[in-house]
Amino acid sequence: MMKFEKHSRPAPTPTNITHTFWNAIKEHKFLLQFDPDSKKYQFYPRALSVHSGKQNLEWREASGLGTVYSYTETHIPAHGFEGLEPYLIVTVELNEGVRLMSLLYNCSVDQVQIGMPVRICWDKINEEFDYFAFEPDR
Amino acid sequence: MKNQLLEKDIAIIGYSETKNIRRSGRSTYDIAAEAASKVLDYVGLSNRDIDGMATVLPSSEAGNNFWSNYLADHLGLQTTWTQTTDLGGASMLANVARAAAAIQSGYCEMVMSIAAAAPTTRRVDDQRSYRSEFRNPTGIQGPPGAFGLLMHRYMHQYNLDFTALGKLAVEQRKGALLNDNAVESLRKPITVEDYLNARMVSTPLRLLDSVMPCDGGNAIIMTTTGRAKKMGIKKFVHPIGYAEMTNYNVRDQLPDITETGFSVVGPKLLKNAELSVDDIDMFHPYDDFLIAEFLQLEQIGFCNRGEASEFILSTDISPKGHLPINTGGGQISAGQPGLAGGQLNMIEAIRQLFAEAKDRQVPNPSTAMITGIGVIPYVRNWGSSSALVLERG
Numbered sequence: 001m002m003k004f005e006k007h008s009r010p011a012p013t014p015t016n017i018t019h020t021f022w023n024a025i026k027e028h029k030f031l032l033q034f035d036p037d038s039k040k041y042q043f044y045p046r047a048l049s050v051h052s053g054k055q056n057l058e059w060r061e062a063s064g065l066g067t068v069y070s071y072t073e074t075h076i077p078a079h080g081f082e083g084l085e086p087y088l089i090v091t092v093e094l095n096e097g098v099r100l101m102s103l104l105y106n107c108s109v110d111q112v113q114i115g116m117p118v119r120i121c122w123d124k125i126n127e128e129f130d131y132f133a134f135e136p137d138r
Numbered sequence: 139m140k141n142q143l144l145e146k147d148i149a150i151i152g153y154s155e156t157k158n159i160r161r162s163g164r165s166t167y168d169i170a171a172e173a174a175s176k177v178l179d180y181v182g183l184s185n186r187d188i189d190g191m192a193t194v195l196p197s198s199e200a201g202n203n204f205w206s207n208y209l210a211d212h213l214g215l216q217t218t219w220t221q222t223t224d225l226g227g228a229s230m231l232a233n234v235a236r237a238a239a240a241i242q243s244g245y246c247e248m249v250m251s252i253a254a255a256a257p258t259t260r261r262v263d264d265q266r267s268y269r270s271e272f273r274n275p276t277g278i279q280g281p282p283g284a285f286g287l288l289m290h291r292y293m294h295q296y297n298l299d300f301t302a303l304g305k306l307a308v309e310q311r312k313g314a315l316l317n318d319n320a321v322e323s324l325r326k327p328i329t330v331e332d333y334l335n336a337r338m339v340s341t342p343l344r345l346l347d348s349v350m351p352c353d354g355g356n357a358i359i360m361t362t363t364g365r366a367k368k369m370g371i372k373k374f375v376h377p378i379g380y381a382e383m384t385n386y387n388v389r390d391q392l393p394d395i396t397e398t399g400f401s402v403v404g405p406k407l408l409k410n411a412e413l414s415v416d417d418i419d420m421f422h423p424y425d426d427f428l429i430a431e432f433l434q435l436e437q438i439g440f441c442n443r444g445e446a447s448e449f450i451l452s453t454d455i456s457p458k459g460h461l462p463i464n465t466g467g468g469q470i471s472a473g474q475p476g477l478a479g480g481q482l483n484m485i486e487a488i489r490q491l492f493a494e495a496k497d498r499q500v501p502n503p504s505t506a507m508i509t510g511i512g513v514i515p516y517v518r519n520w521g522s523s524s525a526l527v528l529e530r531g
Contacts, residue, residue: 018271044268070294072286076279078278079274080277089283091287093392097391098392099517131276
């Protein structure tokens with residue numbers, strides 16, 4: 001894992017829509033919104049189901065498992081990531097049928113492949129908070 | 139539904155553009171004032187003659203939720219129809235359609251559609267929702283990161299030849315050399331080798347795949363064709379078809395990110411304008427990144443899906459060629475004046491249709507297709523796709 005003491009990485013500010021999600025993240029649980037009417041998941045968290053337009057949504061814990069949909073190696077860093085480049089970012093299709101994006105750890109640019117199995121891991125961005133990231137599910 | 143624009147009752151009668159400058163230090167209002175006064179001079183009108191105004195909210199003024207009112211106030215415009223569009227780089231084409239509808243509905247008769255932006259001098263935008271919680275904490279390098287992800291996925295599904303992207307970069311750069319309004323630092327020739335050797339930003343996306351932000355502005359004036367003729371205006375173009383899509387595939391949680399809103403917008407526009415791609419004399423696509431032009435060529439129908447590399451390599455896209463593309467350099471080589479960049483390629487298309495493009499003039503063009511792209515959503519491609527066909531009057 002990278003060390004981040006010298007950097008101030010942007011941390012999310014929860015809203016009343018996402019506070020349940022971020023509270024679970026603090027306990028290293030990854031929740032998805034499930035729409036029981038359409039029987040589908042969605043990500044990112046919203047105040048209604050994109051599938052039905054209704055506010056009938058449940059939080060369900062995700063498997064944390066998925067596959068790489070695409071990737072990019074960042075050479076010019078984003079704000080708060082200075083000095084950490086190059087670093088890998090992936091979009092991942094979770095087994096529940098949603099796509100998300102974050103950093104990929106424990107994997108070199110030569111090893112990363114589209115379709116590769118990955119799992120959620122935890123990424124300490126400051127003393128209080130671990131963001132979600134991915135690593136190969138070897 | 140009937141396409142009212144085919145009546146050719148709407149005319150664009152003038153255009154203006156400021157020079158694109160990095161870190162100009164200029165107020166957005168100063169840039170807008172230059173664009174406004176130049177376009178009024180071009181058509182021989184005063185600000186008193188303008189009764190409608192459309193604009194885009196730029197990042198340099200994004201904290202102002204009364205933007206269109208403030209801008210019209212600064213320009214001395216008393217208006218009966220006023221519009222701010224916030225579809226990013228798709229906004230200024232969207233404004234042509236909205237202004238045409240407003241004129242056809244009788245809300246106004248003489249519209250200034252004006253864009254000014256100074257993002258390399260001042261940025262005050264604050265986008266929340268998915269951006270602050272799910273994008274910024276990942277370290278993705280903004281739009282280049284998103285397009286790096288898009289390019290790798292495209293390469294996984296189709297053939298992407300980097301020498302074809304290089305050819306597009308080189309050809310557009312030739313336009314910037316002949317364009318006095320292009321950012322000065324971009325007005326030097328490049329080769330395909332320069333493209334291939336350019337610094338990586340977010341793999342496989344290189345520096346020369348990307349626009350360079352700058353400050354600048356532009357404006358057009360639209361009215362009825364009847365009024366234009368009464369004024370004795372000799373040069374005008376008609377918008378004859380328009381289509382727009384926002385949030386293509388938004389409900390699909392696993393969309394194919396190589397398929398964009400243009401897969402709907404392109405065919406719909408051509409049908410509305412009663413044209414085929416062979417009838418388009420010049421293509422002025424929105425070019426924040428070169429790969430976006432490839433996707434548009436395919437999905438509008440200039441070539442088959444996955445064949446943009448072959449198409450670019452086998453087609454003369456210079457001003458004298460089979461399909462001239464972004465003859466003034468596009469945003470890629472003239473610079474992207476923030477969200478005014480969404481009108482930059484349209485200004486070039488009008489200049490060409492008015493036969494005022496000098497050393498880069500396309501021989502006798504009568505139709506142009508222009509496109510716009512706006513907003514980078516979460517793990518999809520882009521938020522809004524707009525496309526317009528202009529025909530010489």
